[in-house]
Amino acid sequence: MDKRHVVVIGAGVIGLSCAVQLARQGYQVTVVAREIPGDYDIDYASPWAGSHFRPVPATKPEDRFEQELMRETYREMEDLADRHPETGIQFIPAIEYFDTADPAYCDEKLVQENGYASWPGFRVLRSSELPAQYESIKLGVTYTAWVLNSPVYLKWLKDEAVKYGVSFIRARLSAIEEAVFICKERLSASGTDEVIAVINASGRGFNDPKSFPSRGQFIAVSNPCQRMISHHWADGSTTVIIPRPLGGGTIIGGTKEPNNWSHSISDTATVSILSRAFTLCPELVGDSLDNGSSYGLDIRQVYIARRPMRQGGLRLEREDLAFQDTSEDGLRNVQNSIPVIHCYGAGPSGYKLSWGIAKRVERFVSEI
Incomplete structure (x- = not known):
């Protein structure tokens, strides 16, 4: 050969x-x-990616195929984390909150059929575990995710x-x-x-x-976090908090803007992202809270990247x-x-x- x-x-x-x-x-x-x-x-x-694991329900043939690819990758990440700690792959608790209780994510029978509930550590959160500061949240789940420092x-x-x-x-x-x-x-x-x-x-x-870019604005902060957290808003936007091991701090975001070719950073989006992240995860700042626009978050970089999307x-x-x-x-x-x-x-x-x-x-x- x-x-x-x-x-x-x-x-x-x-x-x-x-x-x-x-x-x-x-x-x-x-x-x-x-x-x-x-x-x-x-x-x-x-190198810009949050690079983390997040499961999704497999409701269509293409979803089921991608879920199979995810499982193979998850197993490989487990092996690499064990044999090659220098990769920086870590397995940590993850929490997701949803403003809309889609049956594919919360119906007991459906989540068993579509494989959503089959990932390590998965369970639906009790109502008492949902964040009180967001009355809009209808559903929460937790599972074991892998994260890594992409560069x-x-x-x-x-x-x-x-x-x-x-x-x-x-x-x-x-x-x-x-x-x-x-x-x-x-x-x-x-x-x-x-x-x-x-x-x-x-x-x-x-x-x-069929291919197109999706513009995303994210913020890298020095503040460490021990969990991956995301909030899926009713308007379709998502707030994510993704730890980066090996001194990478935390990635918070973000925006999803299909077919937007702009390079320009939106200061309005930056303030909104910081505010949402602080409200969702106050432990990011601990005792360092201030009343400024950064909410006590130590900003390393605000950046734009394009995801390679395809219909x-x-x-x-x-x-x-x-x-x-x-x-x-x-x-x-x-x-x-x-x-x-x-x-x-x-x-x-x-x-x-x-x-x-x-x-x-x-x-x-x-x-x-």
Whole structure:
């Protein structure tokens, strides 16, 4: 298998997980990406992500499939937390509050059928456990979630990939097939030019009309928190408080603004996010409360990032891509083709689906 080469497009959490999974199975892997761990860009979503586990009811076939990917990833995170504490993965209590008591989240029979209640530590909160400061809350649940410090974890993934011989090429691609040519140029010098597959982990894909960005504004604070907390408001917005281990403080947010390409930070949103977070979790500030606009929260950074969304959700499938190559005499085009495994459009679920996706991608490649 030492001559079987796979190209991975993208060095976000999904691309890196695929690279590690394939390299562990003996494939030669080259990652071609515009950004790599250590970089920060509004369209490089992975280092900005809250990167935490949150279960959802599986009510449709695509939900059930994603739930299966989540379970595979959850098991992998348990294993990594045990064997590689340097990844910073931690399992902590999580609490979610809902202003709307959707039966899919609270009907005893439905939550058993849709798998929502099957996660470790899951239970519905008693009414006495709901926060008194929010009369709007109709439902609360708790479960055991994993959290991580995304920049630290991405660096670990990259280092793990390099340990298994993965190469990285920094490039801005205009098309999928361009990655094949870039990789072949690099490989020809070593006498290895058989690229058997391309993994398209590019976030929003290439000219996919179903893909679109979702702008999110979040705040990183130094204040530590021992729980993950979220409040799903009746208007569709969500307040989240996500601890970042290994000195990462806490991520609080946020906004969800589909098809908004703005780079500008909203001061109004910042004040609203801080106020909601303080009201939801006063222990964030402890005795350091002040009456200023920061509510005693030690702000490290207010930032904007774009989630790679897609109508219909994650695209995870194989396609045989036909493309134009150059003939041996260099004077004309000849048609060529290569298997492409698409794995993009995961939106805010990239981390919690990552290892499940990587294992499916490896299965696709093994069948080539």
